[in-house]
Amino acid sequence: MNKVLIIGATSAIAEACARVWAQRGDRVFLAARSQAPLQSVADDLRTRGAAFVGHKVFDATAFDQHAALLADATQAMGGLDTVLIAHGTLSDQDRAQKDVPYALREIEVNGTSVVALMTLAGEQLGQQGKGCIGVISSVAGDRGRQSNYVYGSAKALVSAFASGLRQRLHKVGVSVVTIKPGFVDTPMTAHLPKGGPLWAKPDQVARDIVGGMDKGRSVVYTPGFWRLIMLIIKHIPEFVFVKLKL
Amino acid sequence: MVAKQVFQSWGRVVREPHEALGLSSRHLPLPQPAEPGTTVLPYGNGRSYGDSNLNPGGALLLGAQLDRFISFDAATGVLRCEGGVLLHTVLKLIVPQGWFLPVTPGTQFVTVGGAIANDVHGKNHHVAGSFGNHVRCLELLRSDGTRRVCSPTEQADWFAATIGGLGLTGLITWAEIQLKRVANPFVDSESIRFRCLEEFFELSAASERDFEYTVSWIDCAFEGKRLGRGLFNRANHAPAVIDTSRVPPGLSATVAESARRVPLTPPLSLINTLSLKSFNTLYFHKQRHDVERSLAHYRPFFYPLDALLEWNRIYGPKGFYQYQSVVPPERALDTTRRMLQAIAHSGMGSFLAVLKQFGEPPSRGMLSFPQPGTTLALDFPNQGPRLMRLFDELDRIVLQAGGRLYPAKDGRIGAAHFQAGHPQWQAFSEFVDPRFSSAFWRRVSARPTENT
Numbered sequence: 264m265n266k267v268l269i270i271g272a273t274s275a276i277a278e279a280c281a282r283v284w285a286q287r288g289d290r291v292f293l294a295a296r297s298q299a300p301l302q303s304v305a306d307d308l309r310t311r312g313a314a315f316v317g318h319k320v321f322d323a324t325a326f327d328q329h330a331a332l333l334a335d336a337t338q339a340m341g342g343l344d345t346v347l348i349a350h351g352t353l354s355d356q357d358r359a360q361k362d363v364p365y366a367l368r369e370i371e372v373n374g375t376s377v378v379a380l381m382t383l384a385g386e387q388l389g390q391q392g393k394g395c396i397g398v399i400s401s402v403a404g405d406r407g408r409q410s411n412y413v414y415g416s417a418k419a420l421v422s423a424f425a426s427g428l429r430q431r432l433h434k435v436g437v438s439v440v441t442i443k444p445g446f447v448d449t450p451m452t453a454h455l456p457k458g459g460p461l462w463a464k465p466d467q468v469a470r471d472i473v474g475g476m477d478k479g480r481s482v483v484y485t486p487g488f489w490r491l492i493m494l495i496i497k498h499i500p501e502f503v504f505v506k507l508k509l
Numbered sequence: 510m511v512a513k514q515v516f517q518s519w520g521r522v523v524r525e526p527h528e529a530l531g532l533s534s535r536h537l538p539l540p541q542p543a544e545p546g547t548t549v550l551p552y553g554n555g556r557s558y559g560d561s562n563l564n565p566g567g568a569l570l571l572g573a574q575l576d577r578f579i580s581f582d583a584a585t586g587v588l589r590c591e592g593g594v595l596l597h598t599v600l601k602l603i604v605p606q607g608w609f610l611p612v613t614p615g616t617q618f619v620t621v622g623g624a625i626a627n628d629v630h631g632k633n634h635h636v637a638g639s640f641g642n643h644v645r646c647l648e649l650l651r652s653d654g655t656r657r658v659c660s661p662t663e664q665a666d667w668f669a670a671t672i673g674g675l676g677l678t679g680l681i682t683w684a685e686i687q688l689k690r691v692a693n694p695f696v697d698s699e700s701i702r703f704r705c706l707e708e709f710f711e712l713s714a715a716s717e718r719d720f721e722y723t724v725s726w727i728d729c730a731f732e733g734k735r736l737g738r739g740l741f742n743r744a745n746h747a748p749a750v751i752d753t754s755r756v757p758p759g760l761s762a763t764v765a766e767s768a769r770r771v772p773l774t775p776p777l778s779l780i781n782t783l784s785l786k787s788f789n790t791l792y793f794h795k796q797r798h799d800v801e802r803s804l805a806h807y808r809p810f811f812y813p814l815d816a817l818l819e820w821n822r823i824y825g826p827k828g829f830y831q832y833q834s835v836v837p838p839e840r841a842l843d844t845t846r847r848m849l850q851a852i853a854h855s856g857m858g859s860f861l862a863v864l865k866q867f868g869e870p871p872s873r874g875m876l877s878f879p880q881p882g883t884t885l886a887l888d889f890p891n892q893g894p895r896l897m898r899l900f901d902e903l904d905r906i907v908l909q910a911g912g913r914l915y916p917a918k919d920g921r922i923g924a925a926h927f928q929a930g931h932p933q934w935q936a937f938s939e940f941v942d943p944r945f946s947s948a949f950w951r952r953v954s955a956r957p958t959e960n961t
Binding site (some may be wrong): 304306 | 511528531533534
């Protein structure tokens with residue numbers, strides 16, 4: 264039985280992943296910022312068949328709480344096999360490009376707090392010599408673009424850090440999976456115009472993520488076609504890229 | 510400028526841009542539309558056929574995003590869940606634990622909130638009534654931020670307005686439902702050929718006591734001698750001990766769910782007079798004997814069309830209308846015959862024609878559709894004014910018999926017809942949330958004009 268810690272468990276993508284684990288009868292421990300939504304996700308997972316559901320209100324930017332979260336989760340589930348780090352915010356680029364404290368706060372929520380959690384989880388799983396760390400990065404981290412480079416640069420930090428950690432922990436039997444979702448149809452993105460094939464549902468994305476973590480993949484683009492899209496975007500020469508509206 | 514998205518109903522006749530409002534937690538107040546004064550309407554899984562689930566020019570609350578279970582007691586069969594949980598998801602949870610939906614419509618791809626807001630019925634109406642009869646309580650979230658927990662005994666007036674209230678009284682954030690016990694996922698059914706309407710009524714009367722589920726397919730492609738022929742289907746949940754010699758090969762409790770999808774919308778409706786007559790003739794003669802008994806998994810039995818995802822595309826780009834009426838028992842035979850004659854005569858026969866006797870259990874909702882009598886449901890490809898003339902004729906027959914139409918299926922009836930069929934509509938309108946509206950409601954609550 265898998266013992267899974269999910270950080271940012273009330274995000275639509277994390278919740279969809281949690282349902283996959285719950286339906287398998289795994290043990291889950293949920294962490295998120297506010298109590299009421301966290302409780303409703305916990306109730307749902309319990310009903311769907313999770314063998315154990317624990318939860319804790321948690322602020323990812325309170326760095327001194329990180330170690331306690333891992334310890335609580337490990338104790339409650341009787342061990343820890345899998346960690347999914349999925350918390351984050353959708354940054355307001357217009358504000359972030361003018362307001363330095365806001366930009367740094369966004370980098371902290373989406374970047375450095377993730378690095379801190381990966382460090383602790385890497386230590387613990389590395390010592391036990393097995394396990395999997397999944398981290399939600401983004402296609403936005405593959406190349407800085409004018410429309411979201413503050414968010415994108417935080418995710419670039421996450422992707423680069425995960426790449427190094429993966430290389431180090433691979434030798435001791437722990438996999439680190441970098442997850443790069445494209446556009447996902449969630450309550451947070453409800454107001455954006457949709458239609459077209461680029462938008463995916465959270466449960467499709469969750470199947471890709473959990474499947475990728477099962478297999479210990481390195482980088483999971485979800486849906487998979489984003490790998491090709493980003494390959495092209497990454498290889499556009501800079502003198503062309505600066506003229507684009509992307 | 511608000512980014513809008515095009516939403517459609519199941520009939521695909523109306524496709525209009527709306528502002529979409531996401532719902533991330535049932536504990537939060539309702540999201541506000543970008544422009545103050547804009548009305549909102551809960552939109553679940555989009556299975557209503559006409560315009561009762563659309564609010565062109567306004568906003569839609571994406572109700573299907575509230576899709577969490579809250580609790581399920583496998584000992585008592587009491588389920589509490591958020592309004593956006595699909596019946597499909599409910600069934601996957603409850604059937605392996607020995608429970609079933611107390612009432613189910615012909616598709617499992619509707620939300621619990623939608624099933625309540627339309628007070629949907631199924632093949633067991635004559636014994637179980639409609640979906641609302643099994644709702645123990647629900648929470649209603651209003652645009653002013655107030656929350657009301659309603660039940661048949663608590664805030665009973667709000668409960669009655671919300672059951673069948675078409676989402677207009679507020680958002681159903683969660684509901685508690687009493688499920689029914691079953692021993693296994695199978696259904697024991699009989700299909701009986703009948704050659705005229707009189708036979709249908711006789712079979713109905715003879716089957717109501719011993720069969721929980723009854724429904725008929727009726728052929729309305731032909732006039733004359735073949736008018737009113739069809740297949741009568743009656744069934745019960747299979748008992749705990751099944752005669753194993755009757756279990757067809759390949760039938761198992763964990764049968765995989767397979768579905769095909771209509772990949773594109775054909776340029777023309779695939780349903781036309783020619784295809785319809787051939788289909789109906791084949792379908793009527795598909796069984797070799799007049800009576801055939803079979804054991805089936807609940808999915809093909811209750812939800813045959815769910816196996817073909819997006820089947821609504823087969824009617825082509827113009828979409829289709831569904832017409833569902835109920836007429837009181839006294840003149841049901843004569844009225845149904847007149848309707849079938851009018852349809853057959855028009856040459857616009859219906860592919861999916863379903864006939865069923867509703868029973869006595871009274872509906873709880875002020876706008877609930879089911880009432881004792883005979884209900885007839887028909888699909889028609891959208892053929893414009895020609896079809897509207899047929900509908901007007903059918904309206905006259907239904908109204909004259911003291912019947913009414915099903916709002917969840919309707920996209921066209923006039924205010925006068927609706928108001929005559931639903932005499933409680935004015936009392937209901939007192940409970941409509943001032944910030945909620947729909948295309949359907951604006952049409953049917955208008956002051957009736959001379960020619961409607």
